[in-house]
Amino acid sequence: MAEEEMKLFRSWSSPFGMRVVHALKIKGLQYETILEDLSNKSASLLNYNPIHKKIPVFVHNGNPICESLVILEYIDETWTQSPLLPQDPYAKSTARFWAKFGDDKVMPSIWSVFTSQGDAREEAIVQAKTNLEFLEEEIKGKKFFGGEAIGYVDLAFGWMANLIGILEEIIDLKLVDAEKFPFLSAWMSNFYDDPAIKEFWPNRDRMVEKFKAMRELHLNKVA
Amino acid sequence: MASDEVKLLGAWPSPYVLRARIALNIKRVNYEFLEEKFGTKSDLLLKSNPVHKKIPVLIHGENPIAESLIIVQYIDEFWASGPQILPSDPYNRAVARFWAAYIDDKWYPNARAILMADEGEAKKAALQGAIEGLNLLEDAFLKCSNGGKFFGGDKIGYLDIALGGFLGWIRVIERMGDVTLIGNCPNLLKWGENFAGDDSVKDVLPETEKLFEVAKFIVAKTKASAKH
Numbered sequence: 339m340a341e342e343e344m345k346l347f348r349s350w351s352s353p354f355g356m357r358v359v360h361a362l363k364i365k366g367l368q369y370e371t372i373l374e375d376l377s378n379k380s381a382s383l384l385n386y387n388p389i390h391k392k393i394p395v396f397v398h399n400g401n402p403i404c405e406s407l408v409i410l411e412y413i414d415e416t417w418t419q420s421p422l423l424p425q426d427p428y429a430k431s432t433a434r435f436w437a438k439f440g441d442d443k444v445m446p447s448i449w450s451v452f453t454s455q456g457d458a459r460e461e462a463i464v465q466a467k468t469n470l471e472f473l474e475e476e477i478k479g480k481k482f483f484g485g486e487a488i489g490y491v492d493l494a495f496g497w498m499a500n501l502i503g504i505l506e507e508i509i510d511l512k513l514v515d516a517e518k519f520p521f522l523s524a525w526m527s528n529f530y531d532d533p534a535i536k537e538f539w540p541n542r543d544r545m546v547e548k549f550k551a552m553r554e555l556h557l558n559k560v561a
Numbered sequence: 562m563a564s565d566e567v568k569l570l571g572a573w574p575s576p577y578v579l580r581a582r583i584a585l586n587i588k589r590v591n592y593e594f595l596e597e598k599f600g601t602k603s604d605l606l607l608k609s610n611p612v613h614k615k616i617p618v619l620i621h622g623e624n625p626i627a628e629s630l631i632i633v634q635y636i637d638e639f640w641a642s643g644p645q646i647l648p649s650d651p652y653n654r655a656v657a658r659f660w661a662a663y664i665d666d667k668w669y670p671n672a673r674a675i676l677m678a679d680e681g682e683a684k685k686a687a688l689q690g691a692i693e694g695l696n697l698l699e700d701a702f703l704k705c706s707n708g709g710k711f712f713g714g715d716k717i718g719y720l721d722i723a724l725g726g727f728l729g730w731i732r733v734i735e736r737m738g739d740v741t742l743i744g745n746c747p748n749l750l751k752w753g754e755n756f757a758g759d760d761s762v763k764d765v766l767p768e769t770e771k772l773f774e775v776a777k778f779i780v781a782k783t784k785a786s787a788k789h
Contacts (some may be wrong), residue, residue: 389663389697403655405662415651427638431626438628439612472612 344369345397347383349376351540351548353497354406355394360493361410363534365417407437410490422490436476436483437494444469445497451513452505452549453556463513470519477521481528492529499530500539501549508550565622567592570606572599573767574775576726577629578617583722584636586761588643630661633722647719653705654719657712660701661723668694669727675738676780677787688740698724699746710755717759725756732769733776 346362346369348355362369374383374393386395386402395402396409403412414422423430447469450462473495477483483491502514516523529535569585569592571578585592597603597616609625610618619626619635626635637646647654671694674687705712705720712720731753735742743749757766 398652401652403652403659405659408655408658408662411658412651412655415654427635428621428624428626430638431631431635434631434634435612435626435628438631 343397343399345372346370347372347374347380347386347395347397348393349374351545352393353501356538356540357406357493357496358394358396358409358413359538360488360496360535361413361422363538364420364422364488365413366419367413367417407441407494410493414490420487422484422493424484424489433483433490436473436491439469439472440491440494444473444495448498448502448505448513451511452509453553453560455557463511466513467518470514470522474519474522477525479521482525488529488532488534492525496529496535499526499535500542500545502526504542504545504549508546508553566620568595568620569593570595570597570603570609570618570620571616572597574772575616576730579729579765579767580629580722580726581617581619581632581636582765583717583725583761584633584646586765587646587717588636588640590636590640629726630665630723633719637719644716645718646713646722648713656701656705657719657723660698660705660712660720663694664698664723664727668698672727672731672734672742675734675740676776677783684738688738691742692745695742695746695749699749702748702752706752711752717756717761721752721756725753725762728753728756729767729769729772730776733772736769736773737776737780 344362344367346355346358348358348371350373372380372382374380376393379391383393383395384391386397387393387404390404392404394406394409395404396412397403398412398416403409410422423433444466447462447466451459451466454462482488483495498514506512506514514523514526530539567585567590569578569581571581571594573596582594595603595605597606602614605620606616606618607614609620610616610627613627615627617627617629617632619632621635621639626632633646648657668691671687671690675684675691678684678687701720702712705714707714709715711717712724717725731743734740735744743753756762
């Protein structure tokens with residue numbers, strides 16, 4: 339029987355790396371973690387991901403897979419226990435749609451709110467809330483986006499469960515308030531506390547420090 | 562469900578719509594092509610893609626599917642008995658998905674900027690980026706094709722469709738921008754010819770001349786609105 343060699347290159351805080359960590363936990367897989375210092379990337383990382391030079395990279399028996407959502411699909415197709423994506427082609431396409439919406443629209447719109455000021459921030463808030471309303475509609479009546487169990491879409495949006503609260507604290511602004519977004523708020527709570535997820539959250543104080551610094555840097559660049 | 566109606570909301574110049582049409586052709590699926598009028602969005606489009614309000618949208622029975630690469634994968638998975646579009650091996654699938662995402666997220670924005678950017682540094686940078694990207698895709702082609710005519714090997718696959726959707730636009734950009742893109746990549750150049758001539762492509766690939774006219778109009782319009 340061949341030894342399954344699995345490595346995950348990631349950083350301590352990246353939500354994209356965290357998606358893969360969560361997926362591997364759900365699948366019950368053992369692997370080696372290489373924590374990268376993104377200001378000083380390892381030769382291995384640059385060798386495995388020469389195009390983007392980014393984490394996460396998942397290496398399986400010497401084969402590197404890059405881009406977190408591509409990695410998730412690879413993991414789901416290779417190890418079929420605890421499926422992340424539904425079997426039905428239409429349900430699968432819907433899951434892929436929401437995950438892409440998350441990365442292309444939701445994440446940038448939240449980031450815009452976090453890094454802007456004044457009128458620009460007001461505009462950014464409108465856009466972000468429009469996006470959040472779509473998510474609220476999608477999660478309505480479900481415990482997880484995947485139904486009863488955490489799935490691909492939950493993992494794609496997992497970053498919201500810990501990061502939204504941190505960003506809100508730093509700028510003293512509530513974006514996902516429980517009154518306007520009851521289902522989304524409940525989902526964030528359920529996901530955050532899930533036993534497969536909870537043990538991996540990065541240190542909160544360290545995250546606050548990091549994101550405060552990122553915001554400063556961004557505001558100074560624009561000024 | 563297999564006998565349910567298939568409709569595709571689209572527009573003939575769109576590279577994204579072209580991807581969906583090629584995939585449907587590969588699977589020999591009969592569908593109704595509903596052409597959106599340029600500059601307007603039909604009620605059906607707004608209803609079936611309320612999030613993005615964009616084409617293409619595949620409507621299969623009651624089910625709308627949006628985002629071209631998601632549509633292509635849906636077509637591959639629903640009509641599973643037809644010729645396979647994605648490779649069967651998970652690692653090769655991951656490689657194909659990686660490059661398709663690269664084309665959409667990194668490569669095409671650069672190529673498009675060649676036309677939209679003003680002359681000077683911005684245009685130079687866009688051109689440089691687009692050329693480097695094509696060189697990477699030329700390498701990827703050699704690795705994926707395994708000696709075959711296509712990224713998918715002997716027949717058109719996912720990555721062929723992903724890049725092939727842009728083939729007409731690549732030719733338009735070369736002509737309008739007075740630059741050489743695919744012309745400097747011998748394998749991709751040959752690939753382009755094979756792709757264009759394939760049965761599932763040749764009847765739906767827009768004529769470069771017609772695309773050129775549309776491009777002139779779009780570029781002028783985009784540049785004009787950018788100035789306001």
